[in-house]
Amino acid sequence: xxxxxxxxxFDLGAEAEAFAASRSDMGAIVTFTGVVRxxxxxxxxxxxxxxxxxxxxxxxxxxxxxxxxxxxxxxVLVIHRYGRLxxxxxIMMVATAAPHRRxxxxxxxxxxxxxxxxxxxxKKEHTAATAGWVAAKDExxxxxxxx
Amino acid sequence: xxILYFAWVRERIGLPxxxxxxxxxxxxxxxxxxxxxxxxxxxxxxDLSALRVAVDQELTDFDxxxxxxxxxxxxxxxxxx
Numbered sequence: 001x002x003x004x005x006x007x008x009x010f011d012l013g014a015e016a017e018a019f020a021a022s023r024s025d026m027g028a029i030v031t032f033t034g035v036v037r038x039x040x041x042x043x044x045x046x047x048x049x050x051x052x053x054x055x056x057x058x059x060x061x062x063x064x065x066x067x068x069x070x071x072x073x074x075x076v077l078v079i080h081r082y083g084r085l086x087x088x089x090x091i092m093m094v095a096t097a098a099p100h101r102r103x104x105x106x107x108x109x110x111x112x113x114x115x116x117x118x119x120x121x122x123k124k125e126h127t128a129a130t131a132g133w134v135a136a137k138d139e140x141x142x143x144x145x146x147x
Numbered sequence: 148x149x150i151l152y153f154a155w156v157r158e159r160i161g162l163p164x165x166x167x168x169x170x171x172x173x174x175x176x177x178x179x180x181x182x183x184x185x186x187x188x189x190x191x192x193x194d195l196s197a198l199r200v201a202v203d204q205e206l207t208d209f210d211x212x213x214x215x216x217x218x219x220x221x222x223x224x225x226x227x228x
Contacts, residue, residue, distance in 0.1 A: 034228055050154055052220060055204035080227065092228060112228055118206070120220075121227035122154035133155045136224035 001068065001076045003060045005051065007083040012090060019077050019095045026074040028101035030108045034091040043127050049082040049091065052120035056080075063114040067096070070110070070147075071103040078111065080121065113143045148213070150181075152191075153222035156198065159191040174200050175209045177219065191221075199224055 004010070012033055020029045038044035064076045077095040085091060094111045098104035115121075123134040151164045171177035178195065181188045192198070195209055201220045202211055213219070 052151070052153055052201070052204070052222070055201055055220070058204055059206075116228035117225055119227040120153070120201070120222065120225055122223065123226045124154070133223065134226045136226050140226075141224075 001061075001064055002078070003057060003064060004077075004079040005053075005056050005060070006079070006081060009081070010079050010090065010093065012093060015077065015079065015093065016095060019075065019097065023074045023097050026097040026099060026104075028098050028104040029095065030098075030101070030104040031093060031095040032108050032112060033093045034112075036085045036087050036089045036091055038087045042125065042130075044087055044125055045128060046126040047085045047087070047089075047091075048124040048126060049085065050122045050124070051080075051082045055120050059119045060115065063111060063118060066114070067107045067110050071096075071098065071107040072100070073098050073103060073107055076107070076111070078115070080115065080119070082121065110147055113140075113147065116140045117144060148216055149218045150177075151218065151220040153220065155223055156191050156221050160187055169213075171213055173209070173213060174202065174207070174211050174219065177213060178209065197223060 016031050036047045060078050064078055074097040080092040094108050096104045096107045117140050125132055125134060149164060149166055152160050157163050169177055169180055171180055178192050182192045199222055200207060200209060202216050203218050
């Protein structure tokens with residue numbers, strides 16, 4: 001299990017390659033990558049991500065450990081960035097390795113749902129004219145009840 | 148103990164961290180003390196349903212005990228991922 005919280009960009013290809021190469025007894029590797037996007041058409045210039053150093057790492061470790069208990073996993077990787085990102089930048093990635101694909105997919109989905117609402121990150125959108133904190137969505141909280 | 152604020156709570160109160168001396172037994176009692184300080188605190192803590200709290204870096208509730216607590220953090224619902 002590897003948890004990384006960092007400001008600098010990560011190399012998706014190199015991380016996925018290293019993760020996949022780490023185990024030969026896993027039949028399924030799932031990776032998910034979160035990207036800064038401007039869906040609201042507000043001309044997003046910067047996505048600022050704040051976090052709670054210390055608690056962030058603990059909270060993500062707890063979520064990853066929970067996933068490892070619930071599914072048959074060989075390994076888990078979570079990388080989450082903070083700081084000022086621009087549209088197209090990769091914010092975060094999760095990767096799961098499991099003997100079978102269903103465990104790998106479900107664990108990755110679980111990790112994403114929990115990282116969204118239980119890891120102490122906050123997003124602020126900056127356009128040329130405005131800046132505002134992204135509000136948590138009820139559906140993100142509701143998504144936790146799936147698990 | 149140290150009190151930390153994040154995101155719009157930090158901006159509304161105007162600082163990321165402060166050290167306070169308190170006899171508050173619970174988070175709710177601490178909030179009552181903070182609200183009474185100044186308007187900016189009263190504004191930040193006006194609606195507790197819009198806030199989350201962590202004691203010693205663990206998410207908890209407003210009725211949580213502060214016994215032995217070293218660090219309390221207030222912030223809006225998280226938006227990671």
